[in-house]
Amino acid sequence: MIPTIRRDFYTDGNGGTRIEIFDELSETAKAALYTFFRRVGAPHLMDEVVLPLFCEGDSQVFAAVRDRPWPPWGLGARNIVAFVQTHLVGDGCWGLSPVHVADEDLTNVGLCAAVYKEALETLAVDPNAEVHYLVAEESRLADLTLRRVGFERTEDAFLTEAARYLTYRAPAGELLNRLGLAEADTVDVLAGALDDEVFALNAAFHNTVYLGSRAEWVVDRPSVPSEIARLVRGGHYSKPAGVPTGTGRYERDPVAEVAQGVREFLSASEHDAFRAYVLDREADFKPATVRMSGSGGSAVVDERVRRSLVLNELGPYEALFTERIKEHLQQISGRLNLPAFPLGRIELQVTANGDRDYFGMHRDSDDGDTRELTFVYFFSGEPRRFSGGELRVFETVPEDGRVVATDRSQTIVPRANLAMFFPSRHDHEVLPVRVPSKAFADGRFSVTGWIHRQ
Numbered sequence: 001m002i003p004t005i006r007r008d009f010y011t012d013g014n015g016g017t018r019i020e021i022f023d024e025l026s027e028t029a030k031a032a033l034y035t036f037f038r039r040v041g042a043p044h045l046m047d048e049v050v051l052p053l054f055c056e057g058d059s060q061v062f063a064a065v066r067d068r069p070w071p072p073w074g075l076g077a078r079n080i081v082a083f084v085q086t087h088l089v090g091d092g093c094w095g096l097s098p099v100h101v102a103d104e105d106l107t108n109v110g111l112c113a114a115v116y117k118e119a120l121e122t123l124a125v126d127p128n129a130e131v132h133y134l135v136a137e138e139s140r141l142a143d144l145t146l147r148r149v150g151f152e153r154t155e156d157a158f159l160t161e162a163a164r165y166l167t168y169r170a171p172a173g174e175l176l177n178r179l180g181l182a183e184a185d186t187v188d189v190l191a192g193a194l195d196d197e198v199f200a201l202n203a204a205f206h207n208t209v210y211l212g213s214r215a216e217w218v219v220d221r222p223s224v225p226s227e228i229a230r231l232v233r234g235g236h237y238s239k240p241a242g243v244p245t246g247t248g249r250y251e252r253d254p255v256a257e258v259a260q261g262v263r264e265f266l267s268a269s270e271h272d273a274f275r276a277y278v279l280d281r282e283a284d285f286k287p288a289t290v291r292m293s294g295s296g297g298s299a300v301v302d303e304r305v306r307r308s309l310v311l312n313e314l315g316p317y318e319a320l321f322t323e324r325i326k327e328h329l330q331q332i333s334g335r336l337n338l339p340a341f342p343l344g345r346i347e348l349q350v351t352a353n354g355d356r357d358y359f360g361m362h363r364d365s366d367d368g369d370t371r372e373l374t375f376v377y378f379f380s381g382e383p384r385r386f387s388g389g390e391l392r393v394f395e396t397v398p399e400d401g402r403v404v405a406t407d408r409s410q411t412i413v414p415r416a417n418l419a420m421f422f423p424s425r426h427d428h429e430v431l432p433v434r435v436p437s438k439a440f441a442d443g444r445f446s447v448t449g450w451i452h453r454q
């Protein structure tokens with residue numbers, strides 16, 4: 001029997017690599033991406049594809065990053081080594097770029113699989129999310145490779161001057177399973193510690209998608225067909241005018257200000273001192289509980305709903321937070337269009353989210369509760385050592401004595417020293433957090449506050 005090898009040529013080199021998700025691109029992040037695309041030999045992709053797709057919204061960039069050892073911040077600190085972009089092409093349907101890597105990583109299966117895994121996991125938070133690729137009708141390699149991991153070939157066809165393309169679809173969560181990555185740890189995937197079969201499957205998938213798409217972004221003539229073509233939001237660019245795109249609704253309110261924020265909520269020195277204080281109290285954190293509805297509101301640990309550690313008081317920082325919240329309250333209530341209420345007590349709690357922690361969809365207040373506003377303050381270390389952990393808030397409105405969800409939502413990236421406020425009746429969730437190092441200090445930290453009426 002041939003033993004399974006769980007290491008490879010790239011295992012050591014991939015150590016110290018982490019995956020970052022970009023919902024927004026700072027100038028420094030853009031610079032790192034320009035450098036990356038220059039190194040992969042396709043500098044035009046940034047201006048011609050990545051940024052336009054990104055700026056249309058509903059697009060995320062996932063990048064494998066290695067940090068410069070010193071100084072670990074500022075221009076040039078991030079060395080991007082792998083890239084994949086997701087963008088919405090229709091209701092719940094996502095187009096994914098090939099995983100781009102530099103030539104020296106073209107057979108770095110662990111690296112490609114790890115970035116792709118993070119992208120799929122983020123999409124799979126929505127159980128209806130589907131991944132789409134456009135494959136030329138006569139294709140054999142792409143057809144075989146995609147169907148082998150569960151893609152279905154559909155008759156949703158697009159014609160370009162070069163070829164006829166068919167849409168291949170797979171549910172994001174299912175694809176993660178079929179690629180053998182659902183249970184795997186990102187750190188293990190990066191290290192290439194995968195079964196031979198899973199390893200070969202991922203290699204074939206990424207090589208095919210990359211090579212099959214390559215003609216489209218390397219050859220500068222539209223009449224040259226590529227086995228796999230890029231998906232464009234709302235339907236392929238070459239659909240004749242007036243033909244319904246068939247890919248559904250994608251518009252979304254561009255300024256869905258469901259929550260209101262205050263950047264630099266504390267001074268930099270207050271932030272740092274508070275963070276040091278909390279890190280020092282690691283031993284006092286306890287597993288988070290949730291309130292059971294219907295059982296008299298008793299608090300229980302339920303990891304199906306919430307997995308995190310909490311500290312139920314802020315010690316000497318209680319007064320600072322209470323005061324600072326009160327200072328912003330009037331302005332925030334105005335920005336949220338919230339009717340004035342007689343201010344009651346303010347409850348405060350610290351949450352530490354480590355690797356794989358999350359907080360499923362919930363509301364902070366029920367009927368008869370006096371919680372009016374929820375406050376969340378983020379104070380993770382910079383540069384960030386975790387991925388995921390976005391706070392998603394879904395707007396609700398009171399209607400005939402009930403609380404009804406609207407279709408507006410806001411996704412908040414947990415940036416250090418940012419405070420957010422939203423009405424406690426809004427549904428919200430904390431997306432799963434990934435902390436490759438598993439170190440307590442590298443996790444996602446927040447202070448939650450509940451502002452009561454009297």
Ligand SMILES: O=C(O)CCC(=O)C(=O)O
Pocket residue numbers: 351359364376391428430446448
């Ligand atoms: O940490 C967060 O972003 C929010 C936590 C939360 O929703 C809560 O504690 O009720």
Ligand SMILES: [Fe+2]
Pocket residue numbers: 362363364374428
């Ligand atoms: Fe909450």
